[in-house]
Amino acid sequence: MNIQEYISSGIVESYVLGLASPEERAEFEQMCGQYPELVEARNNFELALELHARTSTARPSQEVKEKIWSAIQQTSSTPKIVTMEPTASRSTGLRWVAAASVILFIVAGYFAFHFYNENAQLKNSNKNLETKINSMDSVLGTMADHDKLMSDPNMTVVNMVGMQKGSPSSASVYWDSTSANVYLIVKNMPKLPSDKQYQLWALINNKPVDLGLFDAPKDNKIMLRMKNTEKADAFAITVENKGNTGGPNLNQLQSMGKAKL
């Protein structure tokens, strides 16, 4: 298409009237840069259009003019319009930055709060775990001690069976005959009134020897260190008054076991 055909194609009118598509506008503007005759054609149509448009007989009032001017005065307190475009876009940018930083602040705040909470929770559960580990440790220690006692070849184990009807009290005495150490492992001893205590006895030549008083342990299967004895034919547990210093009350014999088979 030569330039004259292009000029008379209706594109000039379409462009000036604002009916051209963005692509057509871009092309037209680019062509204007190359063809002065196109610019001239555009200018001619613009002038003719202006001439026609200005035949309008409307006479907008002075009142409206004053209204517009005061509106302009109110809105444009900034010194120069020229600087408005860049500052407007810069302030748009700033507004975005401001918005972004507010969002960032909120997000950071949320995370700070979240992590603070999480940290507190972690500390707490850490503490709980520590307590659990400590108690496990002591349980484990007890079990290890048990294990050590039980696997000691010098250790004599005396299982004592309940002597009272209907009372399933039972305990085991671990007796190291070489070191004379005596340990009592309570398997099941009923709780006693507060003025009573259990007492372990060693029977040596049918004579009871005190090996120590003890309370019914809260947890069964606990190991108690008792008084040493080098000799024992049997072991017995009786129920005595608290802090008993006398002999055994054999009516209250709870458990008994022979030391030697």
Add this chain to the structure above:
Amino acid sequence: MAACFILSPLSPYTKYSEHELVALLLRQNEQAFSYLYDNYSPALFGIINQIIPEKELATDVMQDVFINIWRKIASYDAAKGRLFTWMLNIARNAAIDKIRSRPYQDSLKNQPLPENVNTNTPNSVVNADINDVGLKKLINKLKEEYRVVIDLSYFQGFTHEEISKLLGIPLGTVKTRIRSALMQLRTLI
């Protein structure tokens, strides 16, 4: 400066060339605003009123248009066309935005609809004063089928696709008709 000579007989108030006027507007000169309003408000109101028949609403739109011209003057590029063309397009776009806006469309529903643009409607008789002046007068000189497509696209802002649906004619025909209409306009102007 050629523009100045051509414009001079048009308006006895012409004191500034477009170039001078733009420079003064950029400096936010009050006299420049006064000049702008006195010289261009009739033509700009004319185009707005041809799109929006309600005078009061058209006046409101014109106020916005002048405020916009004042604010956007820095974005006017003389290489792309005359100041008047730029302002005319701002006015036309503002008016079309208004008539296509929801509140305006809703307000139309409460009134009897104007009849089809194809026919000579009572509406056009009522608005005879605005149809006989300015660009409408020029458009009215076009062949009927051309006038219709220009009216729909230029004064009502419909896209080619919308016009195709409205008139029930193929899109290609709409494009051809608008092109022919513009070519005819060229001979009339």
